Amino acid sequence: MTSAETDEDTLIAGLAKALAHPARLQILRLLRATPGCIGGDIVDAVGLAQSTVSEHLRILKAAGVIRGQIDGPRICYGLNPDAMIALSGFLATLTAPANTTCCIPQPKAPS
Amino acid sequence: MTSAETDEDTLIAGLAKALAHPARLQILRLLRATPGCIGGDIVDAVGLAQSTVSEHLRILKAAGVIRGQIDGPRICYGLNPDAMIALSGFLATLTAPANTTCCIPQPKAPS
DNA sequence: CAGGCTTATCGTTAAACGACGATAGACGAT
């Protein structure tokens, strides 16, 4: 319950870090909305250099958020919906109101 | 639908960045599980220097994820469940299966 | 008022991120 949560936290933090950039969110939006497969269109959409976009794609792929499938000379990227369950679960945990009881007059345990 | 989403992306990316560190996740877990209010107990729990923990708290507070309420000499930190709705909504968007249709043989428009 | 406790801030250092240009590799088409 102590060391296990550390691994969980590392995993979730990695997922969150993958989402912690507007360009990557834009890429995810694009991948979700695009009916077919896209390659260099992502570069055109985000307005950054090709190498920069490739790096963002690499990060997203490393985090498991997207998956790339080679399609001839280009690569088909697609979302991996399962990747986010850990983060979604954590968010659901936070969103649960739980307790509004704050600042209970409960001093530190005496020695 | 184009420039508006940029702001959205910036907001969501900021929230994700706030979660993109194991220590901060641990703090959020702790705040959720703690019945009363805690102050320096967070320092003890995460095992980092007091100044480092204070910085993490500052980041979480700046992102709106937590709120601090002064309680005498100490400060009561509590979760702000409403902060995550934007990120949760985005995640729900991604989780939706949408389309598995990838790599449709739809070549680029000829010149 | 003095002491102790709790939290925030400052200054510093090492590591990681983001972005770019340039380059190299892979593949289909000609």
Added chain:
DNA sequence: ATCGTCTATCGTCGTTTAACGATAAGCCTG
């Protein structure tokens, strides 16, 4: 076989982050 296209990688630079110790500020208690 050669060309053109698409993608990944490398090297670099500036900025940001994470972590720490030391220090200051705020507020109860005695």
